[in-house]
Amino acid sequence: MSITTMTAKERILKLFAGEEVDRPPCFSGMGNVTTEGLKSLGYKFAASHLDAKMMAGAASTTYKLFGFECGVIPFDLCVEAEALGCDINVYAHSEDLLYPTIKTKLIHKEDEMEISIPSGFQDRGRIPLVCEAIGLMKKDIGGDVPIGTYVLGPFTLAGQIMELNDLLKLSFKKPEKVGKLLDLLADAIVTVAGQFEKAGADYITVREMGATSDVLSPRVFKNLIQPYIKKIVDKLTVPSVLHICGKTNDIVPFMIETGAKAISVDQKNDVAESRKKLGKDALIFGNYDPYNVLVAGTPEMVKETIKKCMDDGVSAVWPGCDIWPTVPAENIRTMMDEVKKYRR
Amino acid sequence: MAADEKKKELLERLRNAVIQYDEDAAKEASQEVLDVGMNANDAIFNGLVSGMEEVGRLFEAQEYFVPELLMCADALYAGLDILKPHVEQLDLGVKGSVVIGTVEGDVHDIGKNIVKMMFDVAGFNVYDLGRDVPLDKFVEEQVRTDSDLVCLSAMMTTTMTGMKKVIDNLRTKNPNVKIMIGGAPVSADIAEKWGADGYAKDANNALKDAINMISSLKKLKEEAEAKKRG
Numbered sequence: 120m121s122i123t124t125m126t127a128k129e130r131i132l133k134l135f136a137g138e139e140v141d142r143p144p145c146f147s148g149m150g151n152v153t154t155e156g157l158k159s160l161g162y163k164f165a166a167s168h169l170d171a172k173m174m175a176g177a178a179s180t181t182y183k184l185f186g187f188e189c190g191v192i193p194f195d196l197c198v199e200a201e202a203l204g205c206d207i208n209v210y211a212h213s214e215d216l217l218y219p220t221i222k223t224k225l226i227h228k229e230d231e232m233e234i235s236i237p238s239g240f241q242d243r244g245r246i247p248l249v250c251e252a253i254g255l256m257k258k259d260i261g262g263d264v265p266i267g268t269y270v271l272g273p274f275t276l277a278g279q280i281m282e283l284n285d286l287l288k289l290s291f292k293k294p295e296k297v298g299k300l301l302d303l304l305a306d307a308i309v310t311v312a313g314q315f316e317k318a319g320a321d322y323i324t325v326r327e328m329g330a331t332s333d334v335l336s337p338r339v340f341k342n343l344i345q346p347y348i349k350k351i352v353d354k355l356t357v358p359s360v361l362h363i364c365g366k367t368n369d370i371v372p373f374m375i376e377t378g379a380k381a382i383s384v385d386q387k388n389d390v391a392e393s394r395k396k397l398g399k400d401a402l403i404f405g406n407y408d409p410y411n412v413l414v415a416g417t418p419e420m421v422k423e424t425i426k427k428c429m430d431d432g433v434s435a436v437w438p439g440c441d442i443w444p445t446v447p448a449e450n451i452r453t454m455m456d457e458v459k460k461y462r463r
Numbered sequence: 464m465a466a467d468e469k470k471k472e473l474l475e476r477l478r479n480a481v482i483q484y485d486e487d488a489a490k491e492a493s494q495e496v497l498d499v500g501m502n503a504n505d506a507i508f509n510g511l512v513s514g515m516e517e518v519g520r521l522f523e524a525q526e527y528f529v530p531e532l533l534m535c536a537d538a539l540y541a542g543l544d545i546l547k548p549h550v551e552q553l554d555l556g557v558k559g560s561v562v563i564g565t566v567e568g569d570v571h572d573i574g575k576n577i578v579k580m581m582f583d584v585a586g587f588n589v590y591d592l593g594r595d596v597p598l599d600k601f602v603e604e605q606v607r608t609d610s611d612l613v614c615l616s617a618m619m620t621t622t623m624t625g626m627k628k629v630i631d632n633l634r635t636k637n638p639n640v641k642i643m644i645g646g647a648p649v650s651a652d653i654a655e656k657w658g659a660d661g662y663a664k665d666a667n668n669a670l671k672d673a674i675n676m677i678s679s680l681k682k683l684k685e686e687a688e689a690k691k692r693g
Contacts, residue, residue, distance in 0.1 A: 217568040
């Protein structure tokens with residue numbers, strides 16, 4: 120088969136396999152459902168988190184309407200915490216676009232940190248729902264585009280089930296105690312990821328945004344958090360992407376060391392410098408600003424930004440975070456066109 | 464002379480307690496401030512806040528990160544709790560009343576709490592709405608308290624758009640209210656586009672802005688005092 124007739128799925132799987140591709144793909148491992156997509160199906164955002172058919176249907180519209188080269192679910196970040204026992208708020212009353220959040224914490228003080236994974240964990244909360252949605256989407260668009268999903272990193276998950284304030288201070292004062300919790304959460308995350316793999320996910324993004332250098336020193340990242348991310352990545356059987364937003368230039372080598380197939384960074388990363396540091400074969404995904412450029416920017420600004428990402432050396436054009444749903448159709452089409460016509 | 468030296472020593476101890484995030488040391492030094500009859504205002508601004516300014520510098524130099532910042536804040540509060548009841552009424556020439564909170568959909572409140580701390584230090588009346596605050600609540604609370612400053616925080620791209628709504632509603636109800644927005648995804652562009660009066664893009668900036676604000680308030684106060692003396 121000639122290299123120019125690659126489907127999005129072939130292109131992305133080849134990229135993960137370290138093979139040559141015709142151009143960088145334009146996809147994401149994080150949420151990218153759009154208001155346009157929801158509207159085309161008559162779905163409400165708040166309802167899409169609780170129904171597998173709606174979730175799969177809404178997620179697939181970003182490919183169907185705009186040619187975005189993947190299908191990714193879920194849309195929120197609460198699946199693991201919910202399965203561990205936290206209550207979530209989907210803001211069902213709200214007409215605004217609000218992402219679900221954690222209502223109740225599991226750990227309220229330091230001496231409650233020795234938790235265990237609930238029995239039957241893999242069937243708790245919305246884990247089965249997300250699995251079902253992955254299966255539905257795979258049947259629908261899985262021949263054309265890869266199906267992606269994500270799990271949280273252990274530190275970010277810890278920040279959801281206990282007060283972030285306490286977690287941050289304890290990671291300084293009592294790192295061994297925090298390490299123990301992260302180890303347990305890594306096991307839980309491996310279980311969730313395993314279910315998603317069985318359901319048909321083609322790649323999994325590990326989102327560890329709580330460990331950004333805007334918050335934690337590279338030293339704490341390396342000593343306290345990286346070992347547990349590595350533990351997760353080691354167990355994954357499909358290609359993995361490690362995502363950390365914010366300042367990351369000092370930790371990109373540690374991110375690669377986890378063994379993740381690719382790393383994902385946002386607009387705060389100087390990708391040209393990261394590329395120099397990591398070499399030509401490292402898979403670096405990024406790094407446009409999904410709100411200020413893709414949603415609020417002009418098509419001209421989108422063009423320039425996307426071109427710069429590729430000039431700087433990203434392996435895939437990929438957003439720095441979830442794409443905010445109100446993204447204008449023109450901007451997303453401009454982005455796709457810019458990537459498709461790009462030649463290195 | 465001996466009193467001056469004791470005062471200098473105590474200020475240094477307060478400052479270091481904050482920098483070295485030592486809550487016990489902050490409590491001890493604050494108690495001594497009261498015992499020797501030193502001015503509590505002086506101890507707060509030239510001891511605790513001076514320490515926090517150094518913490519801000521260390522944060523900017525990336526020697527300190529958020530965990531250190533939080534521990535330093537704990538030390539500052541440990542001292543402040545003891546000293547504050549003894550602060551004379553601040554006559555700053557401005558009305559110090561602020562409504563602060565993290566917008567609905569967002570449960571992150573560390574940046575908000577750091578900004579709040581600086582307002583506490585400055586002697587403002589702080590109406591802290593907490594986190595995940597329904598948007599209408601900001602407007603209601605501003606009207607209820609007639610505060611002249613409203614601070615909105617959002618940590619995530621996925622929640623910051625709520626701030627625009629609050630700004631629009633606040634402006635309709637009260638065109639003169641000052642609005643400051645903050646949080647990782649916020650930019651100067653967004654602040655301008657949405658009509659906010661100021662913005663702080665991260666904890667460090669929030670801290671710096673708040674410290675700048677307090678410095679100018681201190682200056683106002685000094686000028687007011689000089690006028691009184693003159």
